[in-house]
Amino acid sequence: MIIHHHMYEIISARDDHPSLLSDCDCACSASHIPTTTAVPPALRLQQHPWQQTIEMDAQYRVVFVPSVSRIAVISYATAELLKRFAEPVDLDSLGPAERAAALQLYQLRLLLTPESTLPPPPPPTELIAWLHVTNACNLRCTYCYIHQTDDAMDSVTARSAIDAIFRTAQRHGYQQVALKYAGGEASLSLERVTEIHQYAQNDARASGVSLRGVLLSNGVALRQKALERIHSLGLGLMISLDGPAAVQDWQRPHPGGYGSFAAVRASILRARALGIPLTVSVTVTGTSIAALPELVSWLLQHTIHFTLNFYRECDTCAGVAELRLDAARMIAGMRAAYRTIEAHLPRYSLLGCLLDRTNPGAPHRRTCAVGENYLVINHNGSVARCQMTIDQPVTSIWEPDPLTSIRQDTGPAQNLPVEEKYGCRDCVWQYWCSGGCAVATFRATERYDVQSPNCTIYQALLPDVIRLEGLRLLHRHRKT
Numbered sequence: 001m002i003i004h005h006h007m008y009e010i011i012s013a014r015d016d017h018p019s020l021l022s023d024c025d026c027a028c029s030a031s032h033i034p035t036t037t038a039v040p041p042a043l044r045l046q047q048h049p050w051q052q053t054i055e056m057d058a059q060y061r062v063v064f065v066p067s068v069s070r071i072a073v074i075s076y077a078t079a080e081l082l083k084r085f086a087e088p089v090d091l092d093s094l095g096p097a098e099r100a101a102a103l104q105l106y107q108l109r110l111l112l113t114p115e116s117t118l119p120p121p122p123p124p125t126e127l128i129a130w131l132h133v134t135n136a137c138n139l140r141c142t143y144c145y146i147h148q149t150d151d152a153m154d155s156v157t158a159r160s161a162i163d164a165i166f167r168t169a170q171r172h173g174y175q176q177v178a179l180k181y182a183g184g185e186a187s188l189s190l191e192r193v194t195e196i197h198q199y200a201q202n203d204a205r206a207s208g209v210s211l212r213g214v215l216l217s218n219g220v221a222l223r224q225k226a227l228e229r230i231h232s233l234g235l236g237l238m239i240s241l242d243g244p245a246a247v248q249d250w251q252r253p254h255p256g257g258y259g260s261f262a263a264v265r266a267s268i269l270r271a272r273a274l275g276i277p278l279t280v281s282v283t284v285t286g287t288s289i290a291a292l293p294e295l296v297s298w299l300l301q302h303t304i305h306f307t308l309n310f311y312r313e314c315d316t317c318a319g320v321a322e323l324r325l326d327a328a329r330m331i332a333g334m335r336a337a338y339r340t341i342e343a344h345l346p347r348y349s350l351l352g353c354l355l356d357r358t359n360p361g362a363p364h365r366r367t368c369a370v371g372e373n374y375l376v377i378n379h380n381g382s383v384a385r386c387q388m389t390i391d392q393p394v395t396s397i398w399e400p401d402p403l404t405s406i407r408q409d410t411g412p413a414q415n416l417p418v419e420e421k422y423g424c425r426d427c428v429w430q431y432w433c434s435g436g437c438a439v440a441t442f443r444a445t446e447r448y449d450v451q452s453p454n455c456t457i458y459q460a461l462l463p464d465v466i467r468l469e470g471l472r473l474l475h476r477h478r479k480t
């Protein structure tokens with residue numbers, strides 16, 4: 001937290017952004033928080049034309065520049081000071097307290113030098129790989145896009161995959177590798193995951209590239225011993241849970257039709273008790289939205305990190321009308337969930353967790369890592385651009401440079417930078433949203449170069465997400 005001169009209060013998060021570490025089943029890159037040098041190169045500063053404020057109470061408001069700045073809570077006096085920067089102001093014309101506050105606003109990118117054109121967010125520094133360790137699953141979720149079989153990744157393929165990933169990381173200059181053990185249900189192949197991750201740890205040591213790993217699971221078969229293994233391997237865990245019993249049991253049933261809620265809930269609590277870094281990934285659908293406040297309340301009460309992700313239609317689930325997202329219902333339902341959060345504000349930031357693939361905590365040019373720094377490796381060693389196009393591989397781990405083939409491929413899941421999407425390129429939210437999932441946009445429009453079909457929802461709710469962050473910052477500030 002930053003608190004400045006008594007009159008010019010400026011409250012912002014410095015490094016309490018665990019949301020940046022949260023995992024979902026998409027390829028969210030490690031994010032960059034913009035940094036600005038402590039002293040501007042010129043002595044004149046000015047507001048950004050996109051600057052916005054949201055009133056919180058008589059004393060405080062949230063201020064931000066969409067796509068550009070950090071989010072800060074400022075006092076009334078600071079807001080008045082900020083107004084003076086509608087035109088460029090010479091810092092030498094300010095008193096010491098005003099000048100100090102102005103410099104702090106500059107560091108948060110709430111004030112800029114008049115000449116500055118901000119560069120777009122830098123490229124990611126992490127190579128992400130989805131390892132499809134098994135094609136088998138013990139659930140039959142309503143929106144699953146995998147054509148399940150009993151096939152699993154064998155040992156030779158697994159080792160070759162890890163070698164290919166580290167070879168690629170070194171060749172392309174990535175300092176970190178993130179492995180997502182997935183499927184199917186990855187916990188059904190926990191022996192293989194153990195072997196692969198230990199092998200990866202050796203490759204990481206030998207190559208000097210750092211490594212993080214997460215197991216993506218439906219949570220139904222994570223008994224104590226399995227969780228202890230995951231913990232001892234140093235893996236993070238992402239468990240999917242879509243709602244209270246009625247929702248979860250309908251959306252994510254066993255093959256026999258019976259529900260998964262009780263088992264998943266128990267696994268989550270066991271993982272939490274063991275101290276495994278845990279994220280609950282919630283898929284929000286037309287059916288689950290009504291019960292979202294109840295689920296969110298439960299997660300917050302147990303201090304469990306979560307991400308709220310929107311349902312994406314696939315070939316196998318296109319006929320399930322109940323899953324479809326209606327914008328008005330989604331906006332109302334998400335706001336109801338946000339009201340629950342307002343009543344149980346967490347210590348940690350939820351930026352990046354509350355609105356599908358948007359992230360107002362970290363500017364990004366692309367919605368996800370697809371086509372840039374992401375390899376989706378299936379159980380046979382074929383490599384695809386995205387897990388939702390895993391049946392349409394582009395290359396394989398036996399090619400010398402699979403990442404270049406992925407980048408050059410012009411097939412499905414073209415994840416364009418936001419500046420190349422009509423509708424997005426002039427949008428103030430562009431680097432906090434990036435235009436949504438490429439696969440979902442193509443399904444809705446048969447184009448990649450346009451904004452997301454969820455654009456209305458994003459534009460309506462981004463200010464709510466930012467206001468919640470402001471309330472959280474203020475709450476923390478008042479408690480300290």
Ligand code: SF4
Pocket residue numbers: 418423424425427428429430431433434435436451452454455456458459
């Ligand atoms: S999808 Fe909509 S909100 Fe997102 S960047 Fe594009 S125009 Fe802006």
Ligand code: SF4
Pocket residue numbers: 025026027312357367368369370386387388413415436437438439440
């Ligand atoms: S293209 Fe869509 S489904 Fe694929 S990783 Fe990106 S956000 Fe997820």
